Amino acid sequence: MPRRKRSSPRKQPQQARGKSTVRAILDATVQVLEREGPGAATTTRIAEVAGVSVGTIYQYFSHRDAILDALQEREFERALALMQNVLSVGNLSKSPRETITAAVQGLRELYVASPGLHRVLAMEGLRSNKADRLQSFDLRVIALVRHFLAATGTPIRRKNIDAAAFVAFQCVRATMLASLLESPAGLEDETLVDELVDLLMRYLVDEKRLEAEKANGHAKKPASRKVSASVE
Amino acid sequence: MPRRKRSSPRKQPQQARGKSTVRAILDATVQVLEREGPGAATTTRIAEVAGVSVGTIYQYFSHRDAILDALQEREFERALALMQNVLSVGNLSKSPRETITAAVQGLRELYVASPGLHRVLAMEGLRSNKADRLQSFDLRVIALVRHFLAATGTPIRRKNIDAAAFVAFQCVRATMLASLLESPAGLEDETLVDELVDLLMRYLVDEKRLEAEKANGHAKKPASRKVSASVE
Amino acid sequence: MPRRKRSSPRKQPQQARGKSTVRAILDATVQVLEREGPGAATTTRIAEVAGVSVGTIYQYFSHRDAILDALQEREFERALALMQNVLSVGNLSKSPRETITAAVQGLRELYVASPGLHRVLAMEGLRSNKADRLQSFDLRVIALVRHFLAATGTPIRRKNIDAAAFVAFQCVRATMLASLLESPAGLEDETLVDELVDLLMRYLVDEKRLEAEKANGHAKKPASRKVSASVE
Amino acid sequence: MPRRKRSSPRKQPQQARGKSTVRAILDATVQVLEREGPGAATTTRIAEVAGVSVGTIYQYFSHRDAILDALQEREFERALALMQNVLSVGNLSKSPRETITAAVQGLRELYVASPGLHRVLAMEGLRSNKADRLQSFDLRVIALVRHFLAATGTPIRRKNIDAAAFVAFQCVRATMLASLLESPAGLEDETLVDELVDLLMRYLVDEKRLEAEKANGHAKKPASRKVSASVE
């Protein structure tokens, strides 16, 4: 009886063995996705590659999609960790362009590492509007960014930070994914990063004010407003 | 015992009846997609809604996906027609921002008209790398844009026009689709268009030079270079 | 939406249950073939009769025809076992006519046991030129026969043993099948066997020399030539 | 509504146009069978190749299988004409071996001309036990043969002429078909004919008596018994 959706939450692995089994399943899924394509990622095949039986999968995941959910979660965590790293205190002194470059570069590495996975995650995202999951990720990133902006005083051109974050996120994500899947001629990796960085800089940062402030020796008090965002 | 797969190219409707049947099938598909979601778009359901039998579908489409291909083609045509209209001679005098706004606005209407369809088209695009189809669409749009740019002399900031077109296309497409499907709070329709227009303007157009030229009374000879693209 | 064709090699039953399931499927197929005719042998009906679900069939057979292939293999094995028995060492002293009679008689029993099956196997043989499968069977039988001939010193009239084996095989097979399916008046079972035996004797064996040798007290050294075949 | 079997006998073409249409359909069927294989011989494809519409086929044939029936009839007629020719009065003086060779040779030409057709006819023969059709053909051939034998006085070894005719027919048919479809190495066309002729001669003709009679100057009165058949 396939595809019956039940919400009985599966056991959270509480033992070491469980943890490694879950990881094996997730890794197997990614491997299958990368090497054999989305069509091959059946529960049976995943179990095979993971070295367990189908039954075992259902010990840890309530249904097939839960595997993908977990994978998405994992990718979110990685992206978040990346952002946290890029926006960490140690980088407060970097220029906005440097910071953005680091972020885009980092994200690109995430995508390059497993394009097949991201392809499927994107498909799943389209298939089932799991807004909440994405939402929470968004919120965390935005919080991170806001914090960083406040700390560095980077002058932001956008009024509506939420909208800007959404737009920026979609642009980066879509462009990377598409370039990875289509690999269009004349769009080498560096070009891609350069274009995206430039796009983000011009879209997000008020470069005029940035230079002024730089010249000014950072005279402005960046933390004086919760978020220094304005258009003009 | 039907088993063998033969990819007989399907009949092009030669009678008036056939034409309308094809349209009925396509429309039914869109309708199902919009009202019942991607999962409901089975050949049986489509036939049902179209008021024909399954067999009839296969008179005109070699396999289920061919319906989606046709639908994509149709949307491409519409988008192309839109662009052609926006970039038509009558609009040569419009400002770049006005032109871009018109384009984005128009595309948005296309997406709003059938978000479910575009969702599925996006999914299909991810599933099967049909680069060629997209490619030909891209090329035609780019040709259109190049022509327009050359005619109006809009100063373009990007060096690599192909890359820029690719990035711009992905940004607009992804953002629209996502905003339609997720309808995130605080991102109303006008906001979306505004953000995208601004993004495109800043990414594509050399606004400094644009203003200079405007002040200059268009002294520059725009057609003097094949494509007036430069960064700075 | 199952669509993609993947020819995953099916599992070899590793548990006792699997073995008996495979047998159940094969037996059910034969039963359906015999009782309901070739047209009734759909996967669904076979599963029904076998007391399993369709899915189970596909655990062990990659596609419908694979069932028939397996059945053919099984019949080949049986025929081979029969021949091995007939041509065994214990029968070296039997006269050629006795040996041929035993072979034909035995084959007839195989056909009589499931004429419907052999009908379908013949049809399949015509439909898809699976030369290799037949070839390997042929070769094994021919090897068997050559060996026996060499051991008994039966004088063979044919020069071209391969051609003769082919012709003989086709004659026996076709005649039996046709007589079973058409059951023509005046061709009772014994008549059929008699006719075939006589046909084979006269076609294959050099009876003149046979008698001479018999009179001679088997003075000839039969194994002196690899195969004592000659015309005249 | 496929495969509904009705027995409304279609119109016999009474006009010239009808005749040629029927021929076109039959020829198209053979052509498709030969060039595209049994699987391609759908009514639609046949109509296409014949240059008519499907509807037209049903004007002359009550159902698909009727086309094959007609084709079988046509082949039967050809075979019969061949036999009639071979066994004609002009050939009374030929030796039995010459006559048989001519017959086998002629049949082979029939098979070689359209092996694909004969393959399908054989399959159909297996599928639907249309004993009567075959029967009437058999009877006519046998009558022909009996007549010839009586006229020439060829001494026949078989007691049961009907059984012998059946066996001989099956042997020739099966061997030819199989050799055509499998084209086994080492069985060239002449070999095949030689083997079959020898097989038939030894199976059917009493060669000892034949030579005796020849030496005797045909002293025996061949017509003295209705059929001069005996086993020794």
Add this chain to the structure above:
DNA sequence: GATGAATGAGAATTCATTCAT
């Protein structure tokens, strides 16, 4: 008579999920 669009029952095949061992 001819046409060919429409029909729809029916066939093969897939794969998420369960559960007895």
Add this chain to the structure above:
DNA sequence: CATGAATGAATTCTCATTCAT
């Protein structure tokens, strides 16, 4: 806990046949 054989609903696609034009 793990296993993997069994399940069966659901899906795609075919093709002989009909009948309105």
